[in-house]
Amino acid sequence: MRIRKSRFEVHKAQKIAGALLAAFLVQSLWLVAHLPLDMSETRAALAGRLLWSSRPLSGTSPLIPGDSILTLRSAGALSALAARWETSSYKFSIYGAPNRWLVRLPFVVFGVWLGAALWWVARRIFGDEGGYVALALYCFSPVMLLAGATANSGILTAWGLFGLVYTAIGVAHTLYAPPRKWRPRIVLLGVAIGLTAAGNLAAAVIGLSIAAAFMFYLAPGRRLACLAILAAGSVIGTVIFLACFGFNLWDLASAGLKPNAEYLQFTGRRFVALFAAPGGLLLILAFVAGVLVFVLWKRTRYFGNAAPLVVALFLPWWPGRFFPGASVIWALPFAFAFVGGMYADLLERGFFEGQFRRLVTATAMFLVGASALLSITLLAHTLQF
Numbered sequence: 001m002r003i004r005k006s007r008f009e010v011h012k013a014q015k016i017a018g019a020l021l022a023a024f025l026v027q028s029l030w031l032v033a034h035l036p037l038d039m040s041e042t043r044a045a046l047a048g049r050l051l052w053s054s055r056p057l058s059g060t061s062p063l064i065p066g067d068s069i070l071t072l073r074s075a076g077a078l079s080a081l082a083a084r085w086e087t088s089s090y091k092f093s094i095y096g097a098p099n100r101w102l103v104r105l106p107f108v109v110f111g112v113w114l115g116a117a118l119w120w121v122a123r124r125i126f127g128d129e130g131g132y133v134a135l136a137l138y139c140f141s142p143v144m145l146l147a148g149a150t151a152n153s154g155i156l157t158a159w160g161l162f163g164l165v166y167t168a169i170g171v172a173h174t175l176y177a178p179p180r181k182w183r184p185r186i187v188l189l190g191v192a193i194g195l196t197a198a199g200n201l202a203a204a205v206i207g208l209s210i211a212a213a214f215m216f217y218l219a220p221g222r223r224l225a226c227l228a229i230l231a232a233g234s235v236i237g238t239v240i241f242l243a244c245f246g247f248n249l250w251d252l253a254s255a256g257l258k259p260n261a262e263y264l265q266f267t268g269r270r271f272v273a274l275f276a277a278p279g280g281l282l283l284i285l286a287f288v289a290g291v292l293v294f295v296l297w298k299r300t301r302y303f304g305n306a307a308p309l310v311v312a313l314f315l316p317w318w319p320g321r322f323f324p325g326a327s328v329i330w331a332l333p334f335a336f337a338f339v340g341g342m343y344a345d346l347l348e349r350g351f352f353e354g355q356f357r358r359l360v361t362a363t364a365m366f367l368v369g370a371s372a373l374l375s376i377t378l379l380a381h382t383l384q385f
Helices: 012-034 039-052 069-084 100-139 142-148 153-173 183-199 201-218 220-244 249-254 271-276 280-296 303-317 326-346 354-384
Strands: none
Touching (some): 012 100, 012 354, 039 069, 069 100, 069 153, 069 220, 100 153, 100 326, 100 354, 142 354, 153 220, 153 303, 153 326, 183 201, 183 220, 201 220, 280 326, 280 354, 326 354
């Protein structure tokens, strides 16, 4: 008997998701082209380029307390690579500003990658409708567009944290399967832990805490296995985290990763950053409406909806060093997944038909359309730079 090899097929859902991600990419590239580098991005690019150069293992470090090593590495990677391809080494320049394309393109890649991960997770849990709503809100979110088009740690940490939480959930679902099926996911979990820590160490701490709680809840009879997997993933993550520093203890010490007063302070002030952000009020209204549906309709209260809701509500309170509003950026992919899940339940044909279904569809279209209008306004505003 001839066995037919499986192949990746592109259907309607993949085409719609690809179109939305392409829209996100085009908007991000527009912002990259029109927004000038600020001082923090310039310093990240110069420090990152120095990190990729040949330096002694001890001496003066380009890092300062609060630096995200993954941000510096990403901001300087393409510039360092381009420098190696320069034909002339005798070029003289008093100061050459970093190329904004070389500095920001890695962050655009992470932004598109995070959108693809969000769609994959939302569609797998909530179906096509939930995946479309979650991804559309992400792709036309001015906050996520700015995060993905600028050299800051927000998009990198959001990418790592989203992967960490949902990889842990995936591992928990395979704990009753043979151990050989755990291994790839344990490695993936370790990579997520390490890169999240390299983006923001405080985010890795809360990510591991949430991952452990979800794993213990989903696999109550295999909690010792959960601990062993988390320990193995943490070991892998630690190696990756140190590798991001090039195993340079001097750089590690200069990054100032020891807890300080800010690490010990829970705060809700970061919610204000979302109110002030373009499109923030619209997203808050959509999220609050989703919470009301979750509270009032018993059928929506299942783990698939509860998990992103809990994470989205908790993250902005978490202490740690962030650039303004970063923890809100971490929470947004989970908020988009939650809103997508609510719409998936409201649009399920087995429960609602007729006028109500059309009304729900209209609100989803209005929400996405309003987000798109705000993102277009943001793009138009950059023309003045």
